[in-house]
Amino acid sequence: MTAPIRVLVCDDQVLVRTGLVTIIDAQPDLEVAGECADGQAAVDLADRLRPDVVVMDVRMPVLDGIEATRLLAGAAVPHPVKVLVVTTFNLDKYVYEALRAGASGFLLKEAPPTQLLHGIRTVATGAALLDPEVTRQLVGRYAARIRPTGSAPQDIPLTPRELEVLRLIADGRSNSEIAAALQLSRETVKTFVSRILTKLDLRDRVQAVVYAYRHGLAS
Known part of the structure; x- marks a missing residue:
């Protein structure tokens, strides 16, 4: 059998984090490797747990999701991790900066669970989760500025x-x-x-x- 995709969930809102963990853990091909409430903890845990994907919020204490993504996708950890940014903030700046920091995908928290699960599986394979609407309307406008x-x-x-x-x-x-x-x-x-x-x-x-x-x- 193929080993399940190991996921680290990082969100400072307990209810949201618990919901994400529940959705992910219910899938036979996915496994929650750990959870945390800030970006620095995500970086530390990723170094120790070596997840395949980190589901990352943007606005968090200690270290925000953008900086944590930059560290996780770069040389800060021995084994760079795929990051799927999931946030309530669909502002141009957050989309662009998350992708520029090295995120492999971007989803809004209002997305249905099926889209979240598809996103995790997609970025785990090394592919990018590109939504044409987000790409054109958000990334494009901010990058132009x-x-x-x-x-x-x-x-x-x-x-x-x-x-x-x-x-x-x-x-x-x-x-x-x-x-x-x-x-x-x-x-x-x-x-x-x-x-x-x-x-x-x-x-x-x-x-x-x-x-x-x-x-x-x-x-």
């Missing part, structure tokens, strides 16, 4: 075709949709995506979306 002046496509080390693919990624398109739009095979698109991530030193499609908005390649 802080986009450096003078940044242009010619500053970016990608071929014209790679730039096309990156723009479509930023639009929330799947590999199949990109393949159809550009009349390419899915395997060719996968190769382009991999090449883009390598050239730009990005971890996944989420970071590619942030990069595209940050550099004026999407709107």
